[in-house]
Amino acid sequence: MTGERYDVVVVGARCAGAATALLLARRGYRVLLLDRASLPSDTLSTHYIHPNGLALLARWGLLDALMATGCPRIERISHQVGDVWLEAKAPVVDGVDFTCAPRRQVLDAVLADAAVAAGAELRDACEVVDVTFDKGRPVGVTYRTRAGGRDTVAAELIVGADGMRSTVAERVGAPIEIEDQRLTCIYYTYWTGIGADFELYEQPGRLVGALPTHNDQTLVCAYFPSAEFAKVREHALDSYLDNIRATAPGLFDRVAAGTRTERLRGTNNQRNFFRQACGPGWVLVGDAGHHKDSITARGITDAFEQAAMLADCVGDGLHDEARLREGLRRFAEQRIARFNPLYRMALLAGTLDVSPYRLAVLRFLSTRPDLVERYFAVGAGIIESEQLFNRQLFAEMSAHRAGTPR
Numbered sequence: 001m002t003g004e005r006y007d008v009v010v011v012g013a014r015c016a017g018a019a020t021a022l023l024l025a026r027r028g029y030r031v032l033l034l035d036r037a038s039l040p041s042d043t044l045s046t047h048y049i050h051p052n053g054l055a056l057l058a059r060w061g062l063l064d065a066l067m068a069t070g071c072p073r074i075e076r077i078s079h080q081v082g083d084v085w086l087e088a089k090a091p092v093v094d095g096v097d098f099t100c101a102p103r104r105q106v107l108d109a110v111l112a113d114a115a116v117a118a119g120a121e122l123r124d125a126c127e128v129v130d131v132t133f134d135k136g137r138p139v140g141v142t143y144r145t146r147a148g149g150r151d152t153v154a155a156e157l158i159v160g161a162d163g164m165r166s167t168v169a170e171r172v173g174a175p176i177e178i179e180d181q182r183l184t185c186i187y188y189t190y191w192t193g194i195g196a197d198f199e200l201y202e203q204p205g206r207l208v209g210a211l212p213t214h215n216d217q218t219l220v221c222a223y224f225p226s227a228e229f230a231k232v233r234e235h236a237l238d239s240y241l242d243n244i245r246a247t248a249p250g251l252f253d254r255v256a257a258g259t260r261t262e263r264l265r266g267t268n269n270q271r272n273f274f275r276q277a278c279g280p281g282w283v284l285v286g287d288a289g290h291h292k293d294s295i296t297a298r299g300i301t302d303a304f305e306q307a308a309m310l311a312d313c314v315g316d317g318l319h320d321e322a323r324l325r326e327g328l329r330r331f332a333e334q335r336i337a338r339f340n341p342l343y344r345m346a347l348l349a350g351t352l353d354v355s356p357y358r359l360a361v362l363r364f365l366s367t368r369p370d371l372v373e374r375y376f377a378v379g380a381g382i383i384e385s386e387q388l389f390n391r392q393l394f395a396e397m398s399a400h401r402a403g404t405p406r
């Protein structure tokens with residue numbers, strides 16, 4: 001045991017953990033960042049980042065570094081629902097007028113490198129196996145070292161950024177506060193020779209997405225209801241291709257003419273929950289504290305937002321127990337206020353419901369470019385859904401149906 005002391009130990013060094021380590025190190029704290037994976041490495045995730053996520057990367061001075069890795073800019077977004085086609089330019093946030101979908105081994109490395117440049121210490125291939133306590137308060141972690149030994153380090157704050165199956169959450173006993181049933185399962189892989197903007201296609205019970213990423217590859221993903229997983233998995237590649245053929249025939253023709261470059265990956269384990277956000281000496285960020293169906297592609301952007309929120313709430317109060325407690329309390333409050341509406345939106349999207357009513361609303365939006373832009377801004381979490389789907393919209397819809405000018 002080295003028994004080294006840090007201000008903060010962050011467990012998990014991907015988009016939530018590396019971003020948190022970066023921001024706390026920039027505030028002058030002594031930060032240790034641990035991950036059990038050997039980094040850089042890929043992880044099970046498609047990887048679309050909403051414009052507000054990119055705006056945070058820009059604020060942290062990392063967007064240029066990310067784009068310099070050869071990540072393609074996405075400038076147009078489209079969403080076909082049934083026979084309704086919605087298309088617009090990417091929403092603009094803080095001057096960032098594009099989106100992108102970087103491979104995780106690239107994105108996570110840009111963040112971890114920046115954390116290290118800010119003074120954080122990164123130890124990968126180190127698995128945290130326990131949280132240590134003093135009089136009931138977490139005071140450090142024990143981890144398996146790269147060489148196979150064990151080490152215990154002390155810290156005033158333990159940050160669990162260790163994903164949906166968080167060891168930190170389990171060891172500190174963070175209860176699930178809100179939980180909903182699983183809704184979708186997903187399969188995805190990569191193709192060359194396709195070319196795509198961000199394209200979404202939806203039919204009842206099915207959703208298909210295409211995203212350009214590094215090395216001229218296009219990620220194509222296919223969503224199914226979670227209840228169909230056992231059947232889908234039996235012949236996963238056929239199910240995946242059948243879904244694309246039925247939901248997005250034009251995209252299917254491009255896929256059929258392209259070349260698959262990687263194995264098919266999939267999961268049915270997309271839990272929907274909020275865990276308790278924090279307690280004395282510990283806090284959870286990213287998937288560790290709040291997980292939702294990937295259908296709204298928000299996990300990465302949300303992880304960035306939570307990292308920024310936590311760093312602001314902790315501020316310079318880490319060494320003062322009362323201020324730290326108050327900062328963490330504010331983090332918990334802000335987390336639920338910001339992410340509960342987005343969680344509800346993901347639960348709605350996860351039903352894969354294409355009702356006649358929804359189609360009628362979307363058909364009306366499709367007649368007005370300003371409304372289509374707002375529709376994508378809602379999807380990105382830039383404006384709240386009530387700012388679009390409100391009484392004024394429904395009044396305008398009625399007037400449109402009656403043929404009266406608005």
Ligand SMILES: Cc1cc2nc3c(=O)[nH]c(=O)nc-3n(C[C@H](O)[C@H](O)[C@H](O)COP(=O)(O)OP(=O)(O)OC[C@H]3O[C@@H](n4cnc5c(N)ncnc54)[C@H](O)[C@@H]3O)c2cc1C
Nearest residue numbers: 012016036045046047048128162163286287294298299300
């Ligand atoms: C199929 C799929 C598609 C998705 N598509 C999108 C998308 O398009 N856009 C989007 O924004 N989000 C998407 N998401 C969600 C997104 O991937 C997650 O929200 C995001 O990865 C969360 O980041 P995180 O840092 O919290 O956790 P993770 O990325 O899970 O990272 C956790 C890290 O903690 C480490 N760790 C775990 N346990 C320990 C331990 N005991 N000790 C040390 N280290 C540990 C792991 O090795 C890992 O590196 C998708 C998810 C899935 C499953």
